Amino acid sequence: MNNLIQDTLNKIKKEHIAPEPRWKFLLRKSGIWLLVSLAVFFGATAISIVYFLLSQLDWDLYRFMHKNSIMYFFSIVPYFWIIFLGIIVIGAFFGVRKTETGYRLSWLKIIFVISLIVIIIGFIISAIGLDRHLNNAMIAEVPFYAQNIATMEKQWMQPEQGFLAGTISTVSNDEIILKDLDTLTWNVHLDEKTLVRPTVSLEQGQMIKIIGNEDGEQKFSATEIRPWVGQRAKGLKQGGGRMNGR
Amino acid sequence: MIEKKEVRTDVQLVELARGNPESFGLLMERYQGPLFHYIRRLTQLQPDDIQDLLQEIFIKIYQNLNAYDSHLKFSSWAYRIAHNHIIDYFRKVSARPQTNALEDYEWNKIIQSSINLEKKLVNKDCVVRIIACIQELPMKYQEVFILRFVEEKEYEEIMDILQKPKGSIATLIARGRKMLVSKLKAKNINCLPS
Structure with a gap:
């Protein structure tokens, strides 16, 4: 067993193996947090647009459309943003799990905290009206979006x-x-x-x-x-x- | 005159090893035994192969010294690197460790703790049959049994080694125990002392 220690030390010296520089780990750590932050921001944007789209609609029109309220709800839900939001939250979840101590948190806690932050930032985005501008830009620039979103x-x-x-x-x-x-x-x-x-x-x-x-x-x-x-x-x-x- | 030998903590040794590979020898000296046995318990490899794996693990630990955060126990961090390296090794050779090479006393520890026996089992045939049941458990349960009952790690340490939430560790142990008891029942193993 003592040979193992000496052999390993010899190998380290012979092959000039050195500890990876600290900045590399810091960069990796910061990169993960940056991705998580971006995911949270995009999630917040998505939720603010969902709120914007739903709040501008008249919720009692199903009575004039000969539909029941549930069918009507499913016909106006902005699926695009809800799917986008789901993907973003899952991405942010795995991002947090990839952080140094992210594994210590239960999935429920991570999802709860991400959702809470997404809602708070989404509220701010909504308050400054960025949701409307983004929705307008999407409608103007993305024909698929314009065709498939209920406004x-x-x-x-x-x-x-x-x-x-x-x-x-x-x-x-x-x-x-x-x-x-x-x-x-x-x-x-x-x-x-x-x-x-x-x-x-x-x-x-x-x-x-x-x-x-x-x-x-x-x-x-x-x-x-x-x-x-x-x-x-x-x-x-x-x-x-x-x-x-x- | 008695020479007073300074005992350095793991964190101090890590700090020294970052600048001087010779100091890393002290860390290796401290962990070669525990990590050697950890690898042996998880794999069926021969001692020479275990030594090769252990050397690779030590080099990995050395290369990642700057990633070590002193808020974590160094032993948990080193075990984590060993655990991940073993998984990579078996992935590379396209195999999974199917059974564990444990000593009799280690099996006894697992048997006694996993099925809550107060007395040591003396019936050798019974022990052999229970071991066969434990070896049929998925590897994730066997590993958590080894860490908890043989290595006698705390839940927090296992959490840091396997990088799973504490609740998941408790669930793995509970499910493993339940699965083992069901296997014993299914195989009609009634030799346990009441």
């Missing part, structure tokens, strides 16, 4: 399904001339049964959402009129109107 504009630009949105051009007693989000002009008929939500002001230049029936070419009869409301919706409007094609 407020898509939801309200389905006249054949009874949903229409746009800006009021002129208003008369029983008719509104509306420029929809695709800049097509519609004659919207109102009657005494049409429910106009109290927050709606039927004035030129106002953006509204209409539930009703398509009567013919660019003709629509309204059963309910809602405001194109919310800070986020206002942001969209200022951001250049409709973000995606039908």
Whole structure:
């Protein structure tokens, strides 16, 4: 056994074996933490966009679509971001496990902490409005994304399904001339049964959402009129109107 | 006159070895026995092969000295490198250690601790049959039994060696025990003292 020690020392000297420099280990350690941080940031971005997309939608429309609430929910869930978020959280989990003492933490604790940080940073991203800009950029640059994501504009630009949105051009007693989000002009008929939500002001230049029936070419009869409301919706409007094609 | 010999801690020796390979000899001296037996217990290799593996492990330890964090016990860190090296070795030779080359006293330790026996088993035939059952357990359970019952490592140390959470170590031991008891029942081994 003593030979082993001497043989090993001889080998170390003969082959000029030396301890790897400290900076290499530091670099590796920092690299892992950098990847984990990036994963957490991307995860936070994803969660803020999921919140953005879901918060801008009207959650009661299933009643007008002859769908149940669960079917409706599954039709508007932004799967792209949820899958992305799942991959990112799993990636961050394995990243943490690869850190020096990451193995000491249970998977539940790691997932909980990552999720918590993702939610907190996601909240900050949401508060500064970065989610909206990123979503807009994705819609503009990635056609696949634009086609497959449920947005407020898509939801309200389905006249054949009874949903229409746009800006009021002129208003008369029983008719509104509306420029929809695709800049097509519609004659919207109102009657005494049409429910106009109290927050709606039927004035030129106002953006509204209409539930009703398509009567013919660019003709629509309204059963309910809602405001194109919310800070986020206002942001969209200022951001250049409709973000995606039908 | 009695010469007072200074006993250096592992961390002090690591610090010295970083600058001087001769000091690494002191660390090797301290760990060659435990690591040699750890390799023997996990593998079925001949002593010469174990020595070769041990030399490779020592060189790996030496090369990674700057990665050692003194918050961790040096022995756990060295065992971890040995554990990973053994896994790499068997991967390289495309084989898995199927059974362990343990001494009788080591088997007795595992048997007594894993099935909670208060008295030592004297029936040799019974011991042989239980050993056969232990050897049928997946390697991960056998290794954790060796670390816990033969090497007598604490859960925290096993956690640092195998790089698994403490809960997973406890689960591995509990599952291994349960699996062993089921095997004993399935094979009708009733020779255990009540």
